[in-house]
Amino acid sequence: MVQEYSSADLELHKTKEDCWMAIHGKVYDVTKFLIEHPGGEEVMLEVAGMDATDAFEDIGHSKAAREQLKKYEIGDYKSDGDAPKKKSKLGASADSDGGSGGITKILVPVLVMAVIAFLVQKFM
Template sequence: MSEVKTLTAADVAGHTTRGDIWVSVHGKVYNVTNFLEEHPGGEEVLLDEAGKDATEAFEDVGHSDEARELLKTFYVADLKVDPNAPKKAPASKKPIVSGSVEKHSSWFRIVLPIAVLGGWLAYRAYQQTARH
């Protein structure tokens, strides 16, 4: 039986470039470099989380079961817990958030539906004028 490979947060922090992006989620380390251009939330989201514990950002977005299965394909190692590291306080739910993932999510939730609706209305108007 093979031993599970473990990496430290410092190991993960060394992978923050566009050509080498690692993140940790729920105590596991993932190399998401090859998923950068395919990420539905945009590459900026992954670049912002590169080299960090992205658990909170991952959960805040509410990824699907399919996304969770896909994440497993990028597995590198387990994250070694540093017993001397300060404990992270539980995140409070704030009505106004300022993180980049939340900014992207807010933008998509507001602008994207408006753009889609505007495009659909323009298309319908075009169809109406083309028929007459």
């Protein structure tokens, strides 16, 4: 039988030493993954102890990231209906596979380099 967890259960696990989150109805203990996360542990701790589905989807994680997530699954999430979902406001992670944040990760550095090259050429 699969273990079910409520939002109250999740709320107890939101620290660097004990980090759980729910994504698409599944609960994950991602404590051991925090230091490996390409976007940094702070991004994950921001959504720790809650339903992080919206934040996970807003980032645009790759298929590989979704597959990797499966090894941290510990049970099912039983939503209370009033549990807050955390929306991300941090942009795309390094796992992006071309979502809306993916193009920004490419264009911003290119534009910055173009401006720097222009300024160097003009003033040197």
